[in-house]
Amino acid sequence: MIETLALTDDLELVKDLSLEHLSSPRIVWYWVNFYAPTLEETRLLNTYFHFHPLAIEDCLHALQRPKVDYYGEYNFFVLHALNQDTLDPEEVDMFVGKDFIVTFHTASLHEIREVKEKLISKQEAWAEGPGYVAYLLIDKLVDYYFPAVYEIEDNLNELDITMKENFSRKLMDEVFEIRGDLIKLRRIISSMRDLLYRILNSERLREFKESQVYFTDVYDHLLRLSEIVDASRDITADMRDSYISFTSHRMNNIMVTLTIISSIFIPLTFIVGVYGMNFEYMPELKWKYGYFLVWGVMIAVAGSLIWWFHRKGWFDM
Numbered sequence: 001m002i003e004t005l006a007l008t009d010d011l012e013l014v015k016d017l018s019l020e021h022l023s024s025p026r027i028v029w030y031w032v033n034f035y036a037p038t039l040e041e042t043r044l045l046n047t048y049f050h051f052h053p054l055a056i057e058d059c060l061h062a063l064q065r066p067k068v069d070y071y072g073e074y075n076f077f078v079l080h081a082l083n084q085d086t087l088d089p090e091e092v093d094m095f096v097g098k099d100f101i102v103t104f105h106t107a108s109l110h111e112i113r114e115v116k117e118k119l120i121s122k123q124e125a126w127a128e129g130p131g132y133v134a135y136l137l138i139d140k141l142v143d144y145y146f147p148a149v150y151e152i153e154d155n156l157n158e159l160d161i162t163m164k165e166n167f168s169r170k171l172m173d174e175v176f177e178i179r180g181d182l183i184k185l186r187r188i189i190s191s192m193r194d195l196l197y198r199i200l201n202s203e204r205l206r207e208f209k210e211s212q213v214y215f216t217d218v219y220d221h222l223l224r225l226s227e228i229v230d231a232s233r234d235i236t237a238d239m240r241d242s243y244i245s246f247t248s249h250r251m252n253n254i255m256v257t258l259t260i261i262s263s264i265f266i267p268l269t270f271i272v273g274v275y276g277m278n279f280e281y282m283p284e285l286k287w288k289y290g291y292f293l294v295w296g297v298m299i300a301v302a303g304s305l306i307w308w309f310h311r312k313g314w315f316d317m
Contacts, residue, residue: 002041005116006030013120019048027099029130031119033112034104049102051095052076059093059104066195070204073097077134077195080188081109081141087148087184092141094134101130103137111140135214142192142221149185149228152178156235163239172243179236186229193222260314264305268298 004017007028022030034041045056055076058064069076074097080089090109095102103112115136155178163171196219199205200212275284275294284290 001035002037002044003033003035003116004030005033005119015120019044022100029099029101031116031130031133032100032102033116034102035108035112036106037104045102045104049095051102055093055095062091062106063089064091066191068195068198068202068205074100075205079138079141079195080192081105081107081111082145082148082185082188083107084144084148087181089188092137094137096130096134099130101133111137111144115140132214135218138196139214139218139221142218142225145185145189145225146221148181149225149232152181152185153228153232156232156239160235160239163242172240175236175239175243179233179240182229182233182236186226186233189222189225189229193219193226196222256314260309263309264302267301267305271298271301 006014006017008026009028045051052071064078066080067078074095077094079092081092083090090107093104159171199215
């Protein structure tokens with residue numbers, strides 16, 4: 001599917017023009033959006049727009065890292081949108097020249113539609129040109145990072161409260177799942193942040209100089225997102241360390257209990273083992289009170305060990 005939006009010299013925004021009409025001298029600038037294009041539509045990147053083969057190759061071979069390439073009269077950008085369900089990146093390719101902007105993507109994106117609706121409804125944005133439209137697109141992509149980041153932050157706060165009451169393996173599985181999501185988000189956000197840094201500091205992006213203050217705002221948003229993601233990763237690390245400490249303490253208590261029980265029963269087992277031997281000449285076996293004496297000795301030994309362990313503080317661990 002190919003969507004077009006063009007500004008005429010009488011400041012009228014026209015939708016769904018054919019590509020042939022875009023070359024009219026009355027067109028000030030235009031935006032062509034390739035959404036899930038067919039093979040024939042994809043060929044237009046070469047046959048109509050004459051974009052560089054390397055840029056076209058990047059469009060067709062997803063998933064590229066966010067970047068900007070300079071091709072003389074236009075610049076090529078690889079951007080990442082965020083899939084809200086899987087938190088995986090969705091590639092958006094963008095060509096920006098002095099009087100045009102061309103976007104290329106295969107996934108359905110709310111961000112693209114919202115920018116288009118904003119341009120149609122906000123007349124003062126029409127005259128800003130392709131550089132401003134590029135800012136709107138990048139800004140909208142970044143804005144859609146926030147809901148996922150805030151949702152993870154809220155989930156971590158809830159898990160933190162729950163873990164203070166009860167540690168469980170199920171909760172830790174959720175923490176590790178969240179940590180995996182944070183790694184995905186961190187990769188996307190850091191890549192886009194690096195791209196915005198290049199946009200702000202490049203001398204070759206003349207079309208963006210007038211909109212530099214807007215891109216600075218987007219860069220600040222990405223810095224804020226990076227800080228939230230890093231803080232959330234630190235929280236998950238603290239939760240993991242707390243869980244490991246809790247399980248280690250619990251295991252130590254179990255080992256202490258087993259050690260106490262074993263220490264008590266080792267001498268008792270020895271006594272039982274000695275008198276369980278079936279030798280013929282064992283005087284105690286013929287003694288009238290031998291059975292009761294052995295029981296008394298066993299009780300005394302067990303009681304002495306329990307008293308000694310208590311004095312050493314083993315029961316307080």
